[in-house]
Amino acid sequence: MSHHELDARRLLCPMPVIKTQNQVNALRQGDTLTVICTDPGALNDIPAWCRINGHTVLETREEGHEVRVTLEIGEPSIAL
Amino acid sequence: MTESAPQTLQRRAIALVSGGLDSMLAVKVMQEQGIHVEGVNFFTGFCVEGHTHAIRKKDKDKNKRNNALWVAEQLGIKLHIVDISEEYKDVVLNPKHGYGANLNPCLDCKIFMVNKATLMLNKARELAGEKGFDFIITGEVVGQRPKSQRKETMPIISRESGADDRLLRPLSAKNLPETLPEREGWVDRGQLHDFSGRNRKPQMALAKRFGLDDFAQPAGGCCFLTDESYSRKLADLWQARNERRYELDDIMLLKVGRHIRPAPHYKLIISREEGENRFLEGYRYQFTSITTSSCPGPLALIDGKLASDDELRQAAAIVARYSKGRTDDEVVVEVRDPGGVVRQLPVRPATPDQVSPEWMV
Numbered sequence: 001m002s003h004h005e006l007d008a009r010r011l012l013c014p015m016p017v018i019k020t021q022n023q024v025n026a027l028r029q030g031d032t033l034t035v036i037c038t039d040p041g042a043l044n045d046i047p048a049w050c051r052i053n054g055h056t057v058l059e060t061r062e063e064g065h066e067v068r069v070t071l072e073i074g075e076p077s078i079a080l
Numbered sequence: 081m082t083e084s085a086p087q088t089l090q091r092r093a094i095a096l097v098s099g100g101l102d103s104m105l106a107v108k109v110m111q112e113q114g115i116h117v118e119g120v121n122f123f124t125g126f127c128v129e130g131h132t133h134a135i136r137k138k139d140k141d142k143n144k145r146n147n148a149l150w151v152a153e154q155l156g157i158k159l160h161i162v163d164i165s166e167e168y169k170d171v172v173l174n175p176k177h178g179y180g181a182n183l184n185p186c187l188d189c190k191i192f193m194v195n196k197a198t199l200m201l202n203k204a205r206e207l208a209g210e211k212g213f214d215f216i217i218t219g220e221v222v223g224q225r226p227k228s229q230r231k232e233t234m235p236i237i238s239r240e241s242g243a244d245d246r247l248l249r250p251l252s253a254k255n256l257p258e259t260l261p262e263r264e265g266w267v268d269r270g271q272l273h274d275f276s277g278r279n280r281k282p283q284m285a286l287a288k289r290f291g292l293d294d295f296a297q298p299a300g301g302c303c304f305l306t307d308e309s310y311s312r313k314l315a316d317l318w319q320a321r322n323e324r325r326y327e328l329d330d331i332m333l334l335k336v337g338r339h340i341r342p343a344p345h346y347k348l349i350i351s352r353e354e355g356e357n358r359f360l361e362g363y364r365y366q367f368t369s370i371t372t373s374s375c376p377g378p379l380a381l382i383d384g385k386l387a388s389d390d391e392l393r394q395a396a397a398i399v400a401r402y403s404k405g406r407t408d409d410e411v412v413v414e415v416r417d418p419g420g421v422v423r424q425l426p427v428r429p430a431t432p433d434q435v436s437p438e439w440m441v
Binding site for chain 2: 010012013014015017018021041044045048049051052053054077080
């Protein structure tokens with residue numbers, strides 16, 4: 001189990017979600033990932049993406065203009 | 081030994097999910113028949129989506145959700161979002177089937193997306209066998225869109241995408257030839273639909289039956305290329321550069337601000353409000369920018385090269401015209417080059433008749 005960080009600053013929706021998805025596909029079940037974004041939309045979109053794809057959001061935090069979403073990777077799905 | 085047919089095997093479909101009502105209904109119709117559906121959503125760079133609302137402050141109260149994700153959650157399906165923005169350039173620049181009313185290459189776009197889904201289906205089949213996917217569905221309706229969703233274009237999409245009879249349109253299936261999932265009995269054709277034309281009443285009725293009451297229905301779909309003013313800005317960009325090409329930053333910037341081209345070799349992108357201001361600020365390391373320092377005003381980027389100091393003064397005067405000091409005798413502007421070198425310049429704000437309507441892109 002390991003922790004990872006993804007810099008998605010300055011990317012606009014849906015790119016932070018796409019980057020998160022691609023990174024998650026390369027990780028293992030139980031790993032954790034913190035995504036750092038500047039698009040406030042990520043605060044809704046990344047948790048929504050996690051819910052529908054079976055990953056768990058551990059924490060969402062706003063720090064100034066940045067949004068940090070930490071998630072735990074669930075069961076892998078077929079990477080299309 | 082007789083082979084027992086895997087009657088209980090749940091068939092699996094990939095759905096093209098745009099975030100609009102039709103693809104949502106198409107998925108519902110399949111789920112009703114016990115099909116396992118997963119969605120795929122393609123990011124072309126031209127999507128009218130969350131970020132456009134995220135940029136503009138006045139849209140702050142509008143929901144900033146990504147519609148495709150939201151739809152997937154309502155439907156209880158997985159969603160794979162794929163960035164195709166780079167490959168998609170060829171679709172926009174060289175559409176084999178031409179453009180619609182604006183720079184929208186709808187038919188080529190649909191063929192491209194269904195082809196992508198077909199490749200995904202083949203790959204998943206290779207990797208996961210029966211846990212892969214059996215067919216593709218879309219929310220297309222015969223006669224709904226003048227460029228791509230016509231009776232005669234439907235088979236073209238099936239054929240040229242390579243999906244062939246693995247492509248099923250649940251909302252219009254009864255108007256179209258039988259497809260593999262219908263022939264094989266994976267889905268019951270009798271329970272599919274025969275929607276056609278631009279009348280949305282059947283969709284509304286079906287939405288009601290499924291208990292769906294919150295969905296996005298943008299006019300012209302979910303793509304900026306169907307928008308006349310956006311297409312005009314893109315055509316202007318190509319003309320000014322003397323070549324038809326674009327980068328992702330170009331097409332993002334076309335979604336933001338007032339675009340004014342006082343001369344063929346440069347244009348100004350002037351923010352209209354605080355949200356756009358903040359967005360354009362991110363580009364100050366790539367473009368020379370102008371702000372007003374003696375009064376509140378917009379942020380403007382200069383796209384192109386100014387030929388002289390006179391032109392710089394003209395650009396500055398135009399920017400000052402959109403500041404709070406527009407009626408003052410003098411406004412001080414700050415011109416900043418991408419390297420961060422700043423120069424102060426006092427100018428008289430341009431009067432309305434000094435900004436030709438023809439310069440507005």
